[in-house]
Amino acid sequence: MDSITKLQHKIRNIVRKIEHHNLKGGIKNCCNTNKQTKQCKRSDGKIFKLPRKFSKHRCLQGVKGFTMRASCAPYKFCNKSRGKLHGGQQQQYDAIAVFQMGTISGNVTFKQNGDNVDVSYDITGLEDGDHGFHIHQYGDLSEECKSACAHFNPDNTLHGGLYTNQRHAGDLGNITSRGNRSQGTLTAINISTDQKHPRSIIGRSIIIHEDKDDLGRGGDIESTKTGNAGKRLGCAVIGLSKYSSC
Numbered sequence: 173m174d175s176i177t178k179l180q181h182k183i184r185n186i187v188r189k190i191e192h193h194n195l196k197g198g199i200k201n202c203c204n205t206n207k208q209t210k211q212c213k214r215s216d217g218k219i220f221k222l223p224r225k226f227s228k229h230r231c232l233q234g235v236k237g238f239t240m241r242a243s244c245a246p247y248k249f250c251n252k253s254r255g256k257l258h259g260g261q262q263q264q265y266d267a268i269a270v271f272q273m274g275t276i277s278g279n280v281t282f283k284q285n286g287d288n289v290d291v292s293y294d295i296t297g298l299e300d301g302d303h304g305f306h307i308h309q310y311g312d313l314s315e316e317c318k319s320a321c322a323h324f325n326p327d328n329t330l331h332g333g334l335y336t337n338q339r340h341a342g343d344l345g346n347i348t349s350r351g352n353r354s355q356g357t358l359t360a361i362n363i364s365t366d367q368k369h370p371r372s373i374i375g376r377s378i379i380i381h382e383d384k385d386d387l388g389r390g391g392d393i394e395s396t397k398t399g400n401a402g403k404r405l406g407c408a409v410i411g412l413s414k415y416s417s418c
């Protein structure tokens with residue numbers, strides 16, 4: 173071997189050692205990293221520098237255009253369905269209310285979708301049947317569900333349902349429990365998960381009632397206020413989701 177070939181051989185060995193050291197030193201798989209990591213390794217072995225212009229979370233929601241595709245390259249092979257919550261709820265939501273009250277437990281998530289908000293719920297521990305389901309004005313649970321006060325009603329209108337002409341912005345109708353579980357999705361109008369929006373629901377609360385909401389058609393005064401939905405069985409504060417920054 174001449175001296176140049178020897179040198180090349182040496183360099184190759186050093187590079188191999190560094191690569192090996194890096195792997196042992198724990199270059200994380202790109203699909204398992206967070207922003208703090210300096211680099212990550214894609215499942216095909218390619219190593220990428222971090223952080224990227226677009227977050228992994230954003231990349232997994234869908235990639236558009238060349239700049240984004242380049243920025244999202246480390247996450248190309250990450251599983252999009254990763255991190256699904258139970259009941260098929262997606263992890264990509266803007267806000268969440270976590271119920272943990274008596275026998276009632278589960279999550280309600282909120283995701284802005286244009287002018288509407290997609291609401292997804294999965295609650296266990298309710299008696300089977302229909303239960304009034306509303307966003308209430310305050311997220312103050314200092315006196316349990318009572319201090320959440322009335323339905324979120326920025327337009328000062330009468331109570332209704334999700335699809336009635338007259339309704340409170342917080343009127344989400346009923347959820348139905350079958351076999352101890354209530355699971356589903358609905359789309360709410362006239363509310364927003366944006367904290368700066370005048371109809372923001374962040375920091376307010378969501379309440380599940382004992383009885384069925386009559387959607388304002390009960391024929392009495394109480395129906396036009398609360399839908400005769402009865403006792404407040406469970407309440408939870410609507411908080412910002414961790415996915416925007418964590």
Ligand SMILES: [Cu+2]
Pocket residue numbers: 304305306307308323379380381401
């Ligand atoms: Cu209510």
Ligand SMILES: [Zn+2]
Pocket residue numbers: 306323330331332339340342343397398
């Ligand atoms: Zn109402």
